[in-house]
Amino acid sequence: MIYDSLIHYIQERSQSTLMPSDIALIREAFVYKKLRKRQFFLQEGDICKHFGFIVKGAMRQYTVDQKGSEHTIQLYIENWWASDRESFWKETPSIYAIEAWEETDLLLLPKANGSYERVNAIPAFNEMRIKLDDNNSIASQRRLRASMFDTAEKRYEELTLRYPEFIQRFPQHIIASYLGITKETLSRIRNQSAKK
Amino acid sequence: MIYDSLIHYIQERSQSTLMPSDIALIREAFVYKKLRKRQFFLQEGDICKHFGFIVKGAMRQYTVDQKGSEHTIQLYIENWWASDRESFWKETPSIYAIEAWEETDLLLLPKANGSYERVNAIPAFNEMRIKLDDNNSIASQRRLRASMFDTAEKRYEELTLRYPEFIQRFPQHIIASYLGITKETLSRIRNQSAKK
DNA sequence: AACGGAAGTTGACATAGATCAACGTTTTTT
DNA sequence: AAAAAACGTTGATCTATGTCAACTTCCGTT
Structure with a gap:
């Protein structure tokens, strides 16, 4: 089942145990979506309405500058979370596009209808999320340093x-x-x- | 009082209200420290044992490369959180130094003795922290893009x-x-x- | 006020990486 | 299978920024 990989992912990254009711909530809150190659998870100018967990596949996030060259901001594969946080939080049009590079299975957590808040209230999920944020912050600092020096x-x-x-x-x-x-x-x- | 600015900072960035017991916990968990100009909050090779909230002052985080040149990773002023997350989490020696550039008043949240966990369990603090992490992630993505393109x-x-x-x-x-x-x-x- | 060190400026030259253009190879579409 | 598109390579040249060195200005300490 497609949800198992997400549940396993969360469980592996937290101390707390996922209760049956938590699992039910996760199955309810996350929406399955399949993207074919070159389909978009997010298009430039749209508001990013989901956090996407990649069950299988590969995606990339990029911008196009005035000259028409593409700048790749992030690459994603299995077990990564795809989203434009700025657009998601502030509900502003995104300057990025996120595109499936391979055929990709996603589980989407929508910002709307309280799903996002309810899922974040699950202790195991919150723990996992804190770790994820820390690792992201470490990784992007590393990448920044490398790009500059x-x-x-x-x-x-x-x-x-x-x-x-x-x-x-x-x-x-x-x-x-x-x-x-x-x-x-x-x-x-x-x-x-x-x-x- | 020095703690007021931290309490105000947290309250301003969350929906939940800080209870008197939360405030007591914050006063207990955070340790006040004053650094004079050019004193170190963290030295290269040490393990970063605190999250530091800057009440007043200015600091900078940097590395020194093999040639002896300094690379500034981050600048901090009032109401910023200073820390080397990688060293803090993994308890590994830091490759960075964090130095007071002006005389600086800090409130230190130690990783040891469970302070960190207890403070994170305060709902208002947790909310603030999630927002902070999001903003950091947005800012470092922006900075990365700028540095590359x-x-x-x-x-x-x-x-x-x-x-x-x-x-x-x-x-x-x-x-x-x-x-x-x-x-x-x-x-x-x-x-x-x-x-x- | 005067000294010494830190900070900032300016010029000459060096270099990593970009740009442009042509060409070769692989993959996709029909 | 052929055509088209995407992808990758190579060479010539250009450019933004680094390096080195000399000099000036500013600031803190006595």
């Missing part, structure tokens, strides 16, 4: 170590834009390292 | 708009390193803009 080559190497899945599942030009470099530069970096 | 000049302009206080209270070379550029480049950017 490390070379493109070092950032690529670190990515291959930390998230090897990304490299296998997304094409090079997307990896490049996630690293904040051009596809040409990434191609050269890869040729360089290959020679070593 | 905007020019130094644009990043400086945005900083002057978003956090004008930083520019007034920290010297230029620290602002430069917060922006991920050298002091020479920042100096040139400022001269450029002045001419316009």
Whole structure:
């Protein structure tokens, strides 16, 4: 069953135990949705109305600048939470798009109709969420530091170590834009390292 | 009283009301500490044992690389929370230093002796914390995007708009390193803009 | 007030990575 | 299977920003 992976995910990341009533609430609150390749979870200009848990698949979040180049902000695979927090919280139009890169199974937690609050009130969920936020904050600080102070080559190497899945599942030009470099530069970096 | 500013801060950022017992707990859990200019809240290699709420003052968080140059990761002023989350959570030695840039009044929430858990169990505090985490996550995503895709000049302009206080209270070379550029480049950017 | 150190400026030069353009390869669509 | 689109590579050149070094200005300490 599709909900099992979410329930397992929550349980694994908290001390508290999920009660049967909690599980019932989760099944009720989260809505299943399947996206085909290249379908959008969120389009630029729309308000992000869900937190999405990825059961299976891969997605990417990006913006397009005035010149028409895409900048990849985040990549997502199984067991990641996809959302534009700013748009979700402030209910403002998003500047990002989030697109399924592979066929993707999602469980959507809507902001509307109190689902979000009721789920957050589950102790195990709240614990998991605090840990998730901490890890996000640690990861984005790391990524920021790297983007400001490390070379493109070092950032690529670190990515291959930390998230090897990304490299296998997304094409090079997307990896490049996630690293904040051009596809040409990434191609050269890869040729360089290959020679070593 | 020094605790009032913290209590006011929490109350302002939550729906729930702080009960007298909550306030008593906060006064008990948070420890007051004054740092003089250039004193450290955290030194590189130490484990970060507190979340620090800044009542008054200004601090900065930085690393020193192999070449001896300092990279400023974060600046803090009144009503900001200072901490190295990674070190705090994982209880690993920090790669950062956090230093008082002005004389600073802090309220420290220790990780030890259950203070942290008890305070987090206060509903108003938990709500405030969720909002704080969301805002941090939004801010660091914004900063990451800017560092990867905007020019130094644009990043400086945005900083002057978003956090004008930083520019007034920290010297230029620290602002430069917060922006991920050298002091020479920042100096040139400022001269450029002045001419316009 | 005068000294010493920290902060900021300016110029000459170096370099990582971007841009542009052409071409090769792989994948998708028909 | 052919055509089209997406993806990746390579070379030439350009540009924003870094590096190094000399100099000036400001500020805190005595």
